[in-house]
Amino acid sequence: MFTDEYFMKMALREAESAFEKDEVPIGCVVVSNDRVIARSHNLTETLNDVTAHAEMQAITSAANFLGGKYLVNCTLYVTLEPCVMCSGALSWAQISKVVIGARDEQRGFINKNLSLHPKTEIVTGIMENECSSIVKEFFKSKR
Amino acid sequence: MFTDEYFMKMALREAESAFEKDEVPIGCVVVSNDRVIARSHNLTETLNDVTAHAEMQAITSAANFLGGKYLVNCTLYVTLEPCVMCSGALSWAQISKVVIGARDEQRGFINKNLSLHPKTEIVTGIMENECSSIVKEFFKSKR
Numbered sequence: 001m002f003t004d005e006y007f008m009k010m011a012l013r014e015a016e017s018a019f020e021k022d023e024v025p026i027g028c029v030v031v032s033n034d035r036v037i038a039r040s041h042n043l044t045e046t047l048n049d050v051t052a053h054a055e056m057q058a059i060t061s062a063a064n065f066l067g068g069k070y071l072v073n074c075t076l077y078v079t080l081e082p083c084v085m086c087s088g089a090l091s092w093a094q095i096s097k098v099v100i101g102a103r104d105e106q107r108g109f110i111n112k113n114l115s116l117h118p119k120t121e122i123v124t125g126i127m128e129n130e131c132s133s134i135v136k137e138f139f140k141s142k143r
Numbered sequence: 144m145f146t147d148e149y150f151m152k153m154a155l156r157e158a159e160s161a162f163e164k165d166e167v168p169i170g171c172v173v174v175s176n177d178r179v180i181a182r183s184h185n186l187t188e189t190l191n192d193v194t195a196h197a198e199m200q201a202i203t204s205a206a207n208f209l210g211g212k213y214l215v216n217c218t219l220y221v222t223l224e225p226c227v228m229c230s231g232a233l234s235w236a237q238i239s240k241v242v243i244g245a246r247d248e249q250r251g252f253i254n255k256n257l258s259l260h261p262k263t264e265i266v267t268g269i270m271e272n273e274c275s276s277i278v279k280e281f282f283k284s285k286r
Contacts, residue, residue, distance in 0.1 A: 044212060045212075048206055048207070048210065048211060048212045049202075049203050049206050049207075049212055050202065050206070050212050050213075050232060050235035050236045051194075051199055051202055051203055051232050051235070056194055059192075059193065059194055060192050060194055063191055063192050063193070064191070064192075067191065068191060069187060069188075069191045069192055069193050070193075083231055083235075084227060084228075084230065084231030084234065084257060085227075085228050085229075085230075085231025085232045085234075085235065086228075086231070087227065087228075087231075088226055088227030088228025088229070088230075088231055089193060089194050089228045091227065091228075092193035092194070092226075092228065093193045112256075112257065113255075113256070114227060114255065114257075
């Protein structure tokens with residue numbers, strides 16, 4: 001039951017919430033022991049804050065929940081590959097696993113030759129089409 | 144009067160505030176038209192939050208002050224070279240200028256071959272010794 005698809009669907013629901021607010025539709029959840037301990041979506045426009053990416057909010061929120069700043073035994077499910085800023089934050093958090101929906105060849109951290117913490121396992125391509133489609137649809141609606 | 148040293152001294156005072164709180168002593172200020180519009184220091188331990196670097200707080204705070212998320216005509220003075228996370232945030236913010244005290248060869252963005260926004264001017268080495276000494280002193284006290 002608690003598959004990567006299961007939690008990525010929750011992240012995608014967060015992305016849909018962002019879309020409804022006219023935010024770039026990216027969402028994520030943080031899971032610890034099969035329990036969602038943080039969920040968030042991009043809020044850069046609403047908050048007028050470039051740092052309000054889904055992942056940044058989720059890291060802060062999950063650390064609050066855990067009462068410690070390191071996200072050990074935690075998995076982040078995110079619909080789009082994290083950017084440089086968010087990859088840096090995930091490295092500092094020493095998160096155990098990051099599961100990525102769609103790749104972001106241009107803005108994502110992978111093509112910048114950045115790595116996360118040595119402990120962090122990275123999985124890509126979970127519900128890739130759905131995660132990618134919602135972003136494409138958003139930018140098409142903006143043209 | 145409003146030299147780079149003048150504002151870096153203010154950033155250094157922020158770093159000293161961090162030191163007094165047993166935080167890694169890094170501080171910064173954001174200046175717009177010779178006026179300080181944000182000041183902050185590292186609070187990762189106090190807030191239990193890896194994202195609470197001085198620069199991240201200053202970006203959010205300056206954007207709040209300006210009422211817009213882009214830090215145009217703004218200069219960030221920071222005592223230590225920004226990390227990957229903070230360099231990513233500064234890129235998104237399209238800040239005009241970043242003035243760095245001491246380099247951080249290991250954790251800083253420059254040696255990771257990352258660049259800031261094409262519009263952003265970067266200056267290094269302002270009060271380098273003072274900015275570097277306070278960090279060294281902090282870690283010496285920890286041993």
